[in-house]
Structures are given as C-alpha cells and as structure tokens.
Amino acid sequence: MTETVVAIGTRKGLWLARSADRERWSMEGPHFVMSEVAAVAIDTREGRSGILAGVKSWHWGPTVQVSEDAGRTWTESAERAVAFPPNTGATLERVWQLTLDPNDAAVVWAGVEPHALFRSEDRGSSYQLVRGLWEHPHRPQWEPGGGGGAVHTILPQAGDPERLIVAMSAGGVYRSGDAGASWAPSNPGIRAPYLPENEYPEFGQCVHKVARGAGEGELFAQSHKGVYRSGDDGATWQSIADGLPTDFGFTILAHPRRAGVVWVVPVTDDRERFPPRAQLQVQRSDDAGATWRMQADGLPAGSYTCVLRDAAALDTADPVGLYVGTRNGDVFASSDEGQSFTRIATQLPDVLVVRAARLP
Amino acid sequence: MPSSPIRVILPGLLRDLAGGVGEIEVTDPAPLTVADVLDRAFSVHRILEGKVRDEQGRIRQHVKVFVNGEDATRTAGTATAVPAGARVHIVNAISGG
Numbered sequence: 001m002t003e004t005v006v007a008i009g010t011r012k013g014l015w016l017a018r019s020a021d022r023e024r025w026s027m028e029g030p031h032f033v034m035s036e037v038a039a040v041a042i043d044t045r046e047g048r049s050g051i052l053a054g055v056k057s058w059h060w061g062p063t064v065q066v067s068e069d070a071g072r073t074w075t076e077s078a079e080r081a082v083a084f085p086p087n088t089g090a091t092l093e094r095v096w097q098l099t100l101d102p103n104d105a106a107v108v109w110a111g112v113e114p115h116a117l118f119r120s121e122d123r124g125s126s127y128q129l130v131r132g133l134w135e136h137p138h139r140p141q142w143e144p145g146g147g148g149g150a151v152h153t154i155l156p157q158a159g160d161p162e163r164l165i166v167a168m169s170a171g172g173v174y175r176s177g178d179a180g181a182s183w184a185p186s187n188p189g190i191r192a193p194y195l196p197e198n199e200y201p202e203f204g205q206c207v208h209k210v211a212r213g214a215g216e217g218e219l220f221a222q223s224h225k226g227v228y229r230s231g232d233d234g235a236t237w238q239s240i241a242d243g244l245p246t247d248f249g250f251t252i253l254a255h256p257r258r259a260g261v262v263w264v265v266p267v268t269d270d271r272e273r274f275p276p277r278a279q280l281q282v283q284r285s286d287d288a289g290a291t292w293r294m295q296a297d298g299l300p301a302g303s304y305t306c307v308l309r310d311a312a313a314l315d316t317a318d319p320v321g322l323y324v325g326t327r328n329g330d331v332f333a334s335s336d337e338g339q340s341f342t343r344i345a346t347q348l349p350d351v352l353v354v355r356a357a358r359l360p
Numbered sequence: 361m362p363s364s365p366i367r368v369i370l371p372g373l374l375r376d377l378a379g380g381v382g383e384i385e386v387t388d389p390a391p392l393t394v395a396d397v398l399d400r401a402f403s404v405h406r407i408l409e410g411k412v413r414d415e416q417g418r419i420r421q422h423v424k425v426f427v428n429g430e431d432a433t434r435t436a437g438t439a440t441a442v443p444a445g446a447r448v449h450i451v452n453a454i455s456g457g
Contacts, residue, residue: 059422059452060373060411078406083415091414 002358004315005070006323007051008331008345009037009353014053016071017344022321022335025344031074032065034058039310041098042357043123045105049359052108052124054095062092064110066124070359082110082118082127088134090114097310098124099154103161111151115142115168117180132181133166133174138203145169145206145224152309153210155219157233165219165234170206173221175234189237191226194270208250209309210234213288215259220289222252222264222309229262229289240289245276250309255337256316260288263295263338265307265324274304282312282324282338298341299324299332308352315356325351363389364445368401370408371452378405394425395438397448412450422453 006017006025013030014037032055039054049070056062064081065074084090097111108124111117116134118127133139133151142149150168157163164176165186172187185203192198192205206224213220217233220240226247228237241247246266255261263282267273275281280303281296305326315321322334324341329348332341365385375382384401386392392400395417402409413419417438425432426449432440442448 057373057411059420061414061420063410076407080410080415083410086416089416091416091418 002360003070004317004321004356004358005042005051006313006331006333006344006354006356007040007042007053007071008325008348008351009040009053010329010349010351011036012349013037014040014055014071015345015348016051017331017333022317022333023342025333027345028071031071032057036094036352038352039095039098039110040353040355041100041108041124042355042359043100043108044357044359045100047360050123052098054098054110056094062094064095064098064124064127077125079126081125082112084116085129088129090116093148094150096148096150096152097154099156101156101161102158103156109154109156111154111166111168113144113148113150115139115149115151115171117151117154117166119180130180132176132178133183136174136183138171138185141204142168142171143204145208147308153207155210155212163233165210167207167210167221169208170204170224172203172205172207173210173234174203186234187237188235189239190221190223190228191239193225209252211252211254211262213254213259213262214257215288218254218259218288220252220254220262222249224248224270227252227264227289240285243285243290243292244283245294249307251307251312253312253314253322255320256314257318257320258286261286262289263312263322265312267306273306275306278302278304280305280307280324280326280332282322284338295334295338296341297339298334298343300330305330310353311351313354313356315358317358321356323354323356325354327351363387366392366397366442366444366446366448368397368448368450370450373452374408374411374450377407377411381405392442393436393438394427394432394440394442394448397442398425398438401448424451424453425449426451 015029043050093113101107108120117130153167155165219230227241280299311325327350331345
C-alpha cells in the first residue's frame with residue numbers, strides 16, 4: 001500500500017506525517033531534537049523510500065542525515081558529509097537545500113551557506129564542492145539575505161544533465177549549460193526596487209524561490225517584491241504579479257504536470273510580514289499568472305504568521321497535494337490542489353521546510 | 361616509565377556517537393597541545409571530529425574545551441599545552457532558546 005509522507009523540518013527537529021489516504025494523518029517525531037532542519041529531500045528514485053535531511057546542531061554544527069527506511073532509522077557519514085576544502089578558508093554554516101538529480105539516481109545536490117553548491121555521487125552521504133560556482137567572479141558581491149547568504153534553489157533539467165539553474169539570496173538566478181563547470185547570471189526582467197540606482201542589475205536580486213513549471217522552458221520565481229514567469233528556461237523573466245494582493249512572499253510552487261498552474265503564499269510587504277488582511281492564504285493561477293484566485297478554505301483568519309521559502313510543498317499524486325507550514329508551527333494539508341485545507345500539525349517549532357511524496 | 365594517560369571526557373551526545381564511550385585515553389610521551397590531543401582522540405571515533413571542530417580546524421563557536429578545569433579558549437586555544445595525566449573536558453556551551 002502506498003503511503004504519503006510529509007517531512008516537516010523545524011527550528012528544533014524533524015517531524016514526519018504519514019497517511020494512506022491523505023485524510024487521516026499520523027505524526028512521529030521529533031527526530032534530531034533541538035537541531036535545526038532547514039533542508040529535506042524525499043528520495044523515491046528507483047523505488048527507494050529514502051529521506052535526506054540537512055541538520056544543524058547549535059553546538060555540534062551542520063551535517064546531512066540519511067534514512068533509507070522512510071525516516072525510521074538515520075545515519076550520517078563518519079567523515080564530514082559536506083565540508084569546504086581547506087584552501088577555500090570557508091566553513092559550512094548550514095545546508096539550505098537538498099535536491100535529487102532526475103538524470104542520475106545516485107546524484108544529490110546541496111545548496112549551502114555561505115553561497116555554494118555541492119554535489120554528491122553516493123545518494124547523499126558525501127558531497128564535493130562545485131568549483132565552477134564557488135570560483136565565479138561575482139561571488140564576493142553576493143550579499144546575504146535576511147536568513148543568511150545561501151544557494152537555496154537548485155533546479156536540474158530532466159533529460160539534460162548539462163543544464164542546471166541555481167538561485168540565491170541575494171545574488172539572483174544563475175544558469176549552467178555544462179553541468180556546473182561554468183555559470184552565468186540570468187536575471188533579465190527581475191526588478192530590484194530596493195537598490196538605489198539601477199533597478200535591473202545583471203545580478204544581485206534577492207530572488208526568494210524558483211520553481212520549474214510543467215511547460216517547456218517554464219519557470220516561476222518569487223522575488224523580494226516581485227513574482228515572475230520565464231518561458232525560455234530563465235533567459236528572460238516577465239512579471240506576473242498583477243492580480244495578486246501583494247508581490248511579496250517567500251515560496252512558489254508549480255504543478256508537476258499541468259503547465260501554467262502555480263501557487264504563491266502572499267505576504268503583505270517586506271515591512272509587514274503577515275498574511276494579507278491577516279488571512280492565511282495561497283494564491284493560485286491556472287493561466288501562467290495572467291489571473292489569480294485566493295484559496296483559503298481551512299486556513300485561519302486573524303493570522304499573523306508567515307510561510308518561509310521552503311515551508312511549502314506539493315506531492316505528485318492526482319489530484320496534487322499541497323502542504324504549507326508556518327512560523328508558528330502549524331502545517332496545513334490539501335488533497336484537492338488547494339481547494340480546502342486541514343491542519344495536520346500544530347504547536348511545532350517554527351517550520352523551515354516541508355516536503356511531501358508518495359512512498360512505494 | 362610511561363606517562364600517565366590524558367583523559368578526554370565526552371558530553372552526552374558525543375558519547376552516543378562514540379558508541380557509548382564516555383572517555384578516551386590519549387597516551388603519548390611527547391608534549392601535546394589541545395589540537396594534538398583532539399587529533400589522537402578522534403582518530404578512532406572519526407565522527408567526533410566534525411562535531412567539535414569545523415573543517416578549518418577551529419573549535420566550534422558553541423563548544424568549550426577545558427584542560428584540568430581551565431577554559432582553553434581563554435588561554436592559547438588549540439595550542440594550549442596539555443600535561444600528562446590531564447583531564448580534557450569537551451563541553452557544549454549553555455546557549456540557545
């Protein structure tokens with residue numbers, strides 16, 4: 001029997017929600033008590049039931065924990081899983097993103113703080129620095145966002161292992177066409193209204209999250225004051241913020257099979273990081289951002305929480321499940337693509353990451 | 361006559377990672393520093409190395425190493441001399457919320 005698992009990484013540990021029908025949920029945890037879990041990937045490639053977690057202990061530093069039995073037991077490399085080489089002089093602060101490569105079932109990518117990309121060829125146990133990005137001449141000019149300076153988005157291209165996109169706060173979007181050996185900024189059209197002179201710089205935008213859509217070359221981005229679509233694999237970007245209650249937010253999700261279907265979780269403003277009119281909500285577009293509609297059935301009014309960049313996720317079932325975690329420790333699940341939500345967790349520590357998948 | 365072993369005393373979480381071992385003995389006739397002692401202690405339990413020191417060899421910000429009750433970070437850090445027979449406590453700082 002298949003099982004849907006929702007991994008909930010928080011400031012003080014990891015919880016796992018499980019359900020056979022996406023209606024009744026059981027909750028287990030915490031794993032990694034008192035450690036921050038900012039990155040999770042659920043590995044179902046080749047029939048696996050794997051979970052990887054980027055874990056940071058306040059005292060004992062960051063690492064990657066790996067489970068091959070859906071989170072029941074965990075191991076970590078006795079050597080450092082992710083470490084900067086000595087000649088970089090850098091030290092790992094946090095693993096912000098774990099992304100499974102769709103072209104090679106052994107490969108896992110890690111986006112980290114300070115701004116860097118790592119690659120694993122052993123299913124996520126050990127990682128090597130991607131020198132092409134680390135040695136990019138722009139790197140000294142990449143600034144830390146409010147949460148720190150990190151590569152927070154990694155988008156491999158299924159069917160073409162040479163093509164790879166990363167995004168970072170605050171550095172913007174970069175693309176590689178040679179499997180990470182070299183990188184070029186790709187931010188035309190993404191506005192940076194917080195900069196004093198040039199609002200359309202080559203790089204330096206505080207892009208909060210990028211999602212790959214189902215259409216050919218389709219990408220969606222939530223930036224710091226801006227929501228965008230690209231139809232040419234990130235070469236250019238067009239605003240799709242008209243019709244939204246606000247252009248600010250952190251997360252963005254794209255339907256895994258239907259082109260043009262995208263969700264954002266709007267936040268009133270960078271000076272007022274609450275839901276618009278205190279109504280927690282997602283905004284959905286079915287036409288690539290031309291029009292938007294609010295989905296809030298089951299989400300609370302009178303809410304002054306916030307949803308962070310990785311604290312929302314989709315599963316791949318039909319209809320798609322949508323999951324949203326909040327900074328005040330609630331997690332809401334929808335099994336009908338956002339039409340209605342139920343609360344599946346409450347009173348957790350602030351939620352940093354949510355990931356969902358159907359296990360074999 | 362062999363010198364008295366140095367005892368490296370681990371806190372709870374590190375004991376779990378070291379398979380329940382609470383103390384590691386380090387015996388070496390040469391004069392040792394804190395860095396030397398940690399190198400030798402962690403040569404068997406490799407996972408402890410990444411917990412106590414970052415990849416550039418620095419003791420992590422919220423970890424303290426005491427030599428016979430004295431905080432090494434307030435003296436010569438990892439270059440602090442460790443005499444034969446010393447007790448080296450690894451302690452997680454009292455911090456967080």
